[in-house]
Amino acid sequence: MTPEFTTRGWPYNLTVIGGRDSSVGDGGLTLGGGISSFSARYGLAYDNVNNFQVVFADGSIHNVNLKTYPDLFQALKGGGNNFGIVTRFDLATYAQGDMWGGLVQYTENNLETFVDALSHFGDRQVEDPDCAAIVSLIYYQAYGINIVNLNLEGAKPVVNPALLKDFTDVPSPMKSTMRVTTLSNITDEMVKVPHHDIKNSPSLMLEFAELFKTQITAVKAVKAVKAVTAVKGVFPVISFQVISPATIAQFAKNGGNPFGITADDGTLILMSTSNRWSDAADDAAMYAMADNFIAAATATATAQGLLHPYIYMNYADASQDVFTGYGAANKAKLLATANKYHSSGVFRSLLSGGHKLK
Numbered sequence: 001m002t003p004e005f006t007t008r009g010w011p012y013n014l015t016v017i018g019g020r021d022s023s024v025g026d027g028g029l030t031l032g033g034g035i036s037s038f039s040a041r042y043g044l045a046y047d048n049v050n051n052f053q054v055v056f057a058d059g060s061i062h063n064v065n066l067k068t069y070p071d072l073f074q075a076l077k078g079g080g081n082n083f084g085i086v087t088r089f090d091l092a093t094y095a096q097g098d099m100w101g102g103l104v105q106y107t108e109n110n111l112e113t114f115v116d117a118l119s120h121f122g123d124r125q126v127e128d129p130d131c132a133a134i135v136s137l138i139y140y141q142a143y144g145i146n147i148v149n150l151n152l153e154g155a156k157p158v159v160n161p162a163l164l165k166d167f168t169d170v171p172s173p174m175k176s177t178m179r180v181t182t183l184s185n186i187t188d189e190m191v192k193v194p195h196h197d198i199k200n201s202p203s204l205m206l207e208f209a210e211l212f213k214t215q216i217t218a219v220k221a222v223k224a225v226k227a228v229t230a231v232k233g234v235f236p237v238i239s240f241q242v243i244s245p246a247t248i249a250q251f252a253k254n255g256g257n258p259f260g261i262t263a264d265d266g267t268l269i270l271m272s273t274s275n276r277w278s279d280a281a282d283d284a285a286m287y288a289m290a291d292n293f294i295a296a297a298t299a300t301a302t303a304q305g306l307l308h309p310y311i312y313m314n315y316a317d318a319s320q321d322v323f324t325g326y327g328a329a330n331k332a333k334l335l336a337t338a339n340k341y342h343s344s345g346v347f348r349s350l351l352s353g354g355h356k357l358k
C-alpha cells in the first residue's frame with residue numbers, strides 16, 4: 001500500500017485494503033486483484049472498492065458502482081486496464097491499530113516443515129482470518145546459499161497467534177524481525193518479492209522448490225550455459241502464499257469477481273517467482289530461465305492433476321494468458337462488457353501495457 005494511504009489513514013487508526021509493500025502502486029494492484037495482509041478477513045483490494053470513477057473511451061467521466069453499472073463494476077475487478085482509466089477509487093476503510101509482524105529467516109533444511117505449515121495454515125485460516133503467511137525460498141548470492149524467508153503477520157497486537165504456531169515454534173531462526181508495530185512499518189519492511197495457482201499440495205511445493213534450485217544452477221536455454229549464481233546482482237525468489245477458503249468466501253461481496261475461483265477449490269497455493277539482476281547483458285538468459293521454470297512447473301502440476309487454471313494478473317508474466325485462466329464463461333462475459341461500453345476497443349488496442357482481453 002502506498003505511503004500516501006498509510007500516512008493519511010494512520011492518524012485515525014484506519015486502513016484500506018492494499019498491497020503489502022509500500023513501494024507498490026494502488027491503481028494496477030486494485031484493478032488486478034490486490035492481495036493484502038487482511039485478505040482473509042476482508043477479501044482482495046477490489047472486493048473493497050465501493051465506487052470507481054472512470055474515464056470512458058469517449059472522454060466522459062462516470063461513477064461505476066454496483067448500482068450504476070453493475071456489469072462494468074464487476075469487470076473492473078480483475079479486468080486490468082481494458083475497461084477505462086480509473087481516476088478515483090472509493091475504498092472501504094477499516095479500523096487498524098498496531099499489529100504483529102515481520103520476517104523470519106531459516107536455513108534451507110527447514111523448507112519442508114514450512115511448506116507443510118503453509119498447507120495446513122490455508123485450510124485453517126478461517127479460524128483466525130487476522131493471520132497471514134508467505135513462504136519464500138531466496139538465493140543469496142553473497143553467501144551462495146538458499147534461505148527460507150517467512151513473512152508472518154497478525155492484524156492484532158498479539159505475539160505468536162495460535163494459528164501461526166507451526167511456523168513460530170520452529171527453533172533457531174537465522175534472523176527475526178517479528179514485533180508489534182504499525183502497518184506502515186510492516187509495509188516498509190516487506191521483502192520485495194513479487195505465477196501459478198495449484199491445489200494445496202506440500203509435495204508439489206517442494207518439487208517447485210527443487211525445480212527452482214535446478215534453474216538457478218544453470219541457464220540451459222541459452223547457448224553459452226552460464227550459472228545463474230554467477231549473474232551479476234542476481235536475486236531469485238520463489239514464493240508460496242495461500243488463496244484460502246477464508247479469502248474465497250469474501251469474493252462474493254460487492255457483486256463478485258470474474259476469477260472463476262469457488263469454494264469447491266479449497267485452499268489454492270499461489271506460486272510466484274521473481275528475479276532481479278543488474279546487467280542488461282544477462283536479460284536473455286534470465287528471461288529464458290524464468291520461461292523454463294514456468295513451463296516446467298506448469299507441466300509438473302498438470303501431470304499431477306494439481307494445476308488450477310487461474311493466473312493472478314498482478315504476478316503474471318506478459319506471456320501468460322490471464323483471461324483464459326478465468327474460465328470460458330467469465331472471459332466471454334468480460335468481452336461482452338468491453339464491447340458494450342467500448343465498442344471501439346480503444347483500451348484494448350491503443351493503451352500499451354497490461355494484460356489485454358482478446
Ligand SMILES: Cc1cc2nc3c(=O)[nH]c(=O)nc-3n(C[C@H](O)[C@H](O)[C@H](O)COP(=O)(O)OP(=O)(O)OC[C@H]3O[C@@H](n4cnc5c(N)ncnc54)[C@H](O)[C@@H]3O)c2cc1C
Nearest residue numbers: 019020021024025027028029034035081085086314353354
Ligand atoms: C515490490 C512489489 C510488491 C508487491 N506487493 C503486492 C502485494 O502485496 N499484493 C498484490 O496483490 N500485488 C503485489 N504486487 C504486484 C502488484 O499488484 C502489480 O505489480 C501491480 O500491477 C502494481 O500496480 P501499479 O499501479 O503500481 O503498477 P503499474 O505498472 O502502474 O500498472 C499496472 C497496470 O495497471 C494499469 N493501471 C494502473 N493504474 C490504473 C488506473 N488508474 N486506471 C486504469 N489502469 C490502470 C496500468 O495501465 C498497467 O497495465 C507487488 C509488486 C511489487 C513490484
